[in-house]
Amino acid sequence: xxxxxxxxxxxxxxxxxxxxxxxxxxxxxxxxxxxxxxxxxxxxxxxxxxxxxxxxxxxxxxxxxxxxxxxxxxxxxxxxxxxxxxxxxxxxxxxxxxxxxxxxxxxxxxxx
Amino acid sequence: xxxxxxxxxxxxxxxxxxxxxxxxxxxxxxxxxxxxxxxxxxxxxxxxxxxxxxxxxxxxxxxxxxxxxxxxxxxxxxxxxxxxxxxxxxxxxxxxxxxxxxxxxxxxxxxxxx
Numbered sequence: 001x002x003x004x005x006x007x008x009x010x011x012x013x014x015x016x017x018x019x020x021x022x023x024x025x026x027x028x029x030x031x032x033x034x035x036x037x038x039x040x041x042x043x044x045x046x047x048x049x050x051x052x053x054x055x056x057x058x059x060x061x062x063x064x065x066x067x068x069x070x071x072x073x074x075x076x077x078x079x080x081x082x083x084x085x086x087x088x089x090x091x092x093x094x095x096x097x098x099x100x101x102x103x104x105x106x107x108x109x110x111x112x
Numbered sequence: 113x114x115x116x117x118x119x120x121x122x123x124x125x126x127x128x129x130x131x132x133x134x135x136x137x138x139x140x141x142x143x144x145x146x147x148x149x150x151x152x153x154x155x156x157x158x159x160x161x162x163x164x165x166x167x168x169x170x171x172x173x174x175x176x177x178x179x180x181x182x183x184x185x186x187x188x189x190x191x192x193x194x195x196x197x198x199x200x201x202x203x204x205x206x207x208x209x210x211x212x213x214x215x216x217x218x219x220x221x222x223x224x225x226x
Contacts, residue, residue: 102154
């Protein structure tokens with residue numbers, strides 16, 4: 001019930017393409033769903049987050065799509081750039097204590 | 113400081129030794145978290161402090177691990193009798209209570225037990 005399953009494990013996208021990473025959760029008590037970006041040797045940095053009262057949130061080239069009934073959410077990176085090459089993690093938590101349960105990560109490579 | 117600071121950035125220790133990892137959170141952040149990240153994995157929750165007290169320590173793997181935050185600011189994660197399986201990156205994060213809820217992470221301490 002505590003797991004967050006993330007796919008794919010790795011992804012290669014051409015520059016200018018759309019990168020899509022998917023996550024699924026089981027615990028219906030989760031009410032906060034962030035995506036983090038991590039570069040080698042650095043800590044994770046919050047990219048974008050969503051709460052279950054909306055189905056989509058867009059910030060610049062990054063969009064989260066959220067499907068509450070399916071218990072799934074995804075990250076879309078439009079016009080992917082080489083600088084987006086990093087590892088991306090989805091996570092979920094109950095906002096009250098903010099203990100994040102993390103996916104296993106997706107290593108994204110954007111080819112120039 | 114401007115961000116969450118963790119020291120040391122790298123620590124190599126011999127099996128059986130004791131280590132301390134330090135976290136300086138963003139000034140004014142009342143909540144502080146420790147996570148452990150193994151190679152190729154997502155971070156795994158260890159412990160959460162609200163002020164000086166440990167609000168949730170359910171993620172600590174065993175009694176060799178202990179963390180303190182005596183004045184509600186700096187936190188120290190302490191590992192006794194280290195084992196090779198303790199090798200990982202230990203991440204610290206802090207956030208304000210309320211507001212946007214964003215947690216800010218430090219760069220981590222890479223612990224290697226040889």
